[in-house]
Amino acid sequence: MSFWDFFRRERWPHIFCPGCGIGMVLNALWKAFEETEQEPEKWAFVSGIGCTARAPAYMRVDSLHTLHGRAIAFATGLKLGNPELNVMVFSGDGDIASIGGNHLIHAARRNMDLKVIMINNGIYGMTGGQLSPTTLPGLRTTTTPMGNYDYTMGTAELVAHLGANFSARWTTAHIVMVKEAIKRMIPKEGFCFLEVVSQCPTNFGRRNRMEDPRKMLQFMKEHSVHVSRVGQLGAYFEEPVFVVGTFADRDRKGYVARLREAGYFESF
Amino acid sequence: MHPVIDESLCKRCMICVWVCPKGVFEGEFLSLLGSPLPEVARPSDCINWGRSDTPCELCMLSCPEHAIEYVPEGGS
Ligand SMILES: Cc1ncc(C[n+]2csc(CCOP(=O)(O)OP(=O)(O)O)c2C)c(N)n1
Ligand code: SF4
Ligand code: SF4
Numbered sequence A: 001m002s003f004w005d006f007f008r009r010e011r012w013p014h015i016f017c018p019g020c021g022i023g024m025v026l027n028a029l030w031k032a033f034e035e036t037e038q039e040p041e042k043w044a045f046v047s048g049i050g051c052t053a054r055a056p057a058y059m060r061v062d063s064l065h066t067l068h069g070r071a072i073a074f075a076t077g078l079k080l081g082n083p084e085l086n087v088m089v090f091s092g093d094g095d096i097a098s099i100g101g102n103h104l105i106h107a108a109r110r111n112m113d114l115k116v117i118m119i120n121n122g123i124y125g126m127t128g129g130q131l132s133p134t135t136l137p138g139l140r141t142t143t144t145p146m147g148n149y150d151y152t153m154g155t156a157e158l159v160a161h162l163g164a165n166f167s168a169r170w171t172t173a174h175i176v177m178v179k180e181a182i183k184r185m186i187p188k189e190g191f192c193f194l195e196v197v198s199q200c201p202t203n204f205g206r207r208n209r210m211e212d213p214r215k216m217l218q219f220m221k222e223h224s225v226h227v228s229r230v231g232q233l234g235a236y237f238e239e240p241v242f243v244v245g246t247f248a249d250r251d252r253k254g255y256v257a258r259l260r261e262a263g264y265f266e267s268f
Numbered sequence B: 001m002h003p004v005i006d007e008s009l010c011k012r013c014m015i016c017v018w019v020c021p022k023g024v025f026e027g028e029f030l031s032l033l034g035s036p037l038p039e040v041a042r043p044s045d046c047i048n049w050g051r052s053d054t055p056c057e058l059c060m061l062s063c064p065e066h067a068i069e070y071v072p073e074g075g076s
Helices: A022-035 A052-058 A071-081 A093-099 A101-110 A155-161 A172-185 A213-222 A255-261 B015-019 B058-062
Strands: A043-047 A062-065 A086-092 A115-120 A166-171 A192-197 A224-226 A242-249 B002-005 B068-071
Touching (some): A022 A115, A022 A172, A022 B058, A043 A052, A043 A071, A052 A086, A062 A071, A071 A101, A086 A093, A093 A101, A093 A155, A101 A155, A155 A166, A155 A192, A155 A242, A172 A192, A172 A242, A172 B058, A213 A224, B015 B058, B058 B068
Parallel strands (some): A043 A062, A043 A086, A115 A192
Antiparallel strands (some): A166 A242
């Protein structure tokens, strides 16, 4: 499967700004699908609202572009309606962790059979760069021009704690690890979550003296520490630091398998 | 194999220049509003040079526009 079998050449170039990390994750996604010989027809992609959430519109797959924050809720319905379908949610940090945070928590708790890729660019990109729960301390956004005073939300840690089968965080400066994490998620049942810290040069970099996307990549590379060095709750998050690595890799029974055992699908 | 850049797709972010461990690319970032096209200045320094496979795919995976692909030596 070539890149242009998976993405719609006629819709390229995409709308993402020069140097935006979303396109990098799209490469890793395609490569992971190619290396594991996935058939796009067996997948559906679900997204909410935001820059990241535009991505499924460029893929040659069935997709649902839903309400802001509700991607996981729609995806849950889709999976239970057609359990044979592989469902992946592809959306932003504002969409999944902020307005959609409650859906995330309970889908992870149920070990719902979904793959979720959350692109964490640290702000609300599409609406002009407001603070999000994943903004690092001290950094400037449109709504925190003096710097952010909040502590940061550790989304991947949260999902791991809730019992999901897979949870990891990498950054776009570790693009090969992003690909490997997606490959690890693909065959797994249960809730699989990947957070990719990514650069938004336009709305984040520009306000933090990192307009050059390479400066943001360098920043992410230099401020990453592996979870094996600091532990699961190693950094709650006084300084700008990205804990990267795999936080959970379990084989608990997924929601669909439990429903199937209970005879739920025969009752229709 | 070595990388080539599709001019019609490249948005001039220079991530390829940053990511390549061998310094194959050359380019200068001026601003988000536009920089000159980066060039594949030293294709023979590429890890994939002289091979038919591509063990290193960093620049292809890192180009947000998917403007980079690998072609056999001397191709364009
Ligand atoms: C219910 C609702 N509230 C607010 C908005 C406005 N809005 C659109 S996109 C967005 C934030 C998106 O941020 P994120 O999910 O991080 O995606 P990014 O653009 O950063 O990729 C917001 C608040 C909306 N569309 N709907
Ligand atoms: S605003 Fe930021 S997240 Fe949105 S496309 Fe531009 S660089 Fe990417
Ligand atoms: S990474 Fe891609 S879009 Fe960016 S400068 Fe290089 S070839 Fe152009």
